[in-house]
Amino acid sequence: MAFATVLATAPAAEAAEAAERRAPVRITRFLGEQRIPYKMTFQGTTVGGLSGVDRDPRTGTWYLISDDRDRYNPARFYTGHLDINRRTGDFTGVRLTGVRTLTRPDGTPYPGYGRPGAADPETIRFDRWTGRLVWGDEGDRPDARNPDIPISQPAIRRTDLNGRQVGEFALPRNLRLTNTERGPRRNFGFEGLAVTARSVTAVTEGPRYEDGPLPTAERGSLARITVWDRQGRPRGQYAYRLDRLPEPPNPPTGDADTGVSEILAIDDHRYLALERSWIEGVNYRVKLYEIDLRGASNVLGRDSLARGGYRPVGKRLVYDLGTFRPPVQNLESLSWGPRLAGGECTLVIGSDDNFDERETTRFMAFAATGCPSGQ
Template identity: 35%
Template sequence: MTWPRLGAALLAAAALLPACAPPLSPAPEAPHACPCLRLIGEATLDKGWLYQGTTVGGLSGIDYDAARDRYILLSDDRSSVDDARFYTARIRYTANALTLPEFTGVTALRSATGQPYAPRRRAVDGVDVPDPEAVRWLPGGDAFLWTSEGDFARGFGPALRATRAADGALLRDVALPPSFHPFGTTGPRDNDALEGLALMPDGRTAWLAMEGPWRQDGPRATPASGGAPVRITAIDLETGRALRQVAYPPDPVPHPSPLPGGYTTNGVSEILADGPGHLLVLERSYTLGVGNSIRLYRVALASGSDTLGLPALAPGNHVPLQKTLVADFARLGLKHIDNIEGMTWGPLLPGGKRVLVFVSDDNFNPAQVTQFIAAEYVEP
């Protein structure tokens, strides 16, 4: 999700929040919590920082290529500021410190026409204006998968694409099931669609997470309720066939808005494979007049029933995933918590300890920042 689409009035109110405000006080602790993240460090890019003539911002996806020791960073710029694009970078950390990323390249994403995607004001017939959100390297590191939330206003639903890293050329669109596309009162909501992507260790199966519930499944999360479950679907990358689907129950929005009728939201902003049977799920909430709240959960995929055959989710017709809290970011000791949307495994620490690297999407909003976080993952 991209906050600027909330409208100018909401943006103006959000801009009143200090960009470097202290972290929110933790929301009430979730059940089965464990202290499973230890903060290594955080680093923030200067506002409006330029790299090779492009404004670095909107970083919604991140993934690490261990063979070539490089990260990919996907911007959700819909070719409004610069061409839709991705960056490569080196990110270094020790057991107790994180340094600013060293950017090493920027490449425009290209459509099936071979050209960079055009902005909405110059949209090309038959070509969507994508909303890039999540990214994962494919085995070998020569190509990567990425998701788009869609271009609903022009009739394009969510998309899963494979792109060549060397030049940004589109290799193929992975055909998604018809249920992924909006039809009247069913399917995903605009700007609430394909937000998370996890590539399983076999390299052949991808799990795709919606940000919020499908319309027929019920309402979005509010401060009073977690709302309807969010569908997470396993896709065979060769055929595009849906293999299995599970229902993830989001939290209620942790903080109500202090403003009358103030906007609030909570949903899934990223997922990441943790071995063949588990996913890490990043929940990101936003409350107008308060800011962002971030929680990380771990789920066992076998704990939820298969919902593929269910046209609509309702209490009693499925078993939702059981989730374990890994960390509430308000308890990590961060100086600031921004709109965290990207998550990846980084290189191991000495002794084999695993590390998670996170990045925030600043929405090209001067009241927000591009934030990198590294944290040691303590096995639950």
């Protein structure tokens, strides 16, 4: 009788788990906030510019990447712990435990800002299937305001846990930076990264020149999501429709930009996406979306998206962070945290302070449902 009961309940449990994976992600409650002091020093480095975080679910170690390009110290990432109580969900602390310099295959640090081969680290993931790290380099290029910047191509790189590069993904031709109005714009390259058992996915922050103008308060624009196989070969690319600016700049001639600052895998097709705007006279505005690549057109072979004729990825609003715990910060980090005893998972969203005393390095933790298993 017991054996029969096991046979009867096992498929039901598997079906329930599959339904949980397919359920949309929903934020259920806020768990707390922690901050790192402005320009805190740690093991001889200046902490700031934390633009990506991720967690090793096996050890509980967190990895935090800085987008400092040798203004203070060479390109680097930190290890640490975010203290989230699995029973209550209380988020009580954040502490750093180590720092590693990101290095090239020969073991030397990447050159600093404005030098050939400079790196601009923007996102990091722990790859549980290899035990290594994957990080995104936005690259750099000249533009009208910065005509003397040399071209440094964007990249998705593998590194060991000591920071040494051990591999690099093939860069699609349409994402190569140039010194003309072709390819990605400056500061609109790789900004978000996600890793699953079958693929590695990255998103450009904003539109390439050929894909249309930057968003305004009247109209949105397009970014590109690229999917690689586990060997680092591009297998698809998809159009992500950016919202229009939530408000016009003040004054109307002021600066503004909007784009995807991070993505996070839910499964092999669905991701969370942070869509962040900065608007002069308004400050930051951020929304969290769930997106789905299924049904979207593969635009890897398309040089331009400006004329349409394709289907973009599906997109559903999960949470509007634009008025949450003001002032809204420069939210750039997104990671799953530990599973809570009650079954909810945790979602951590972090801000990059840009090494600016007017901004903060803030981590906010939320409980959520519809999350992947294994957290």
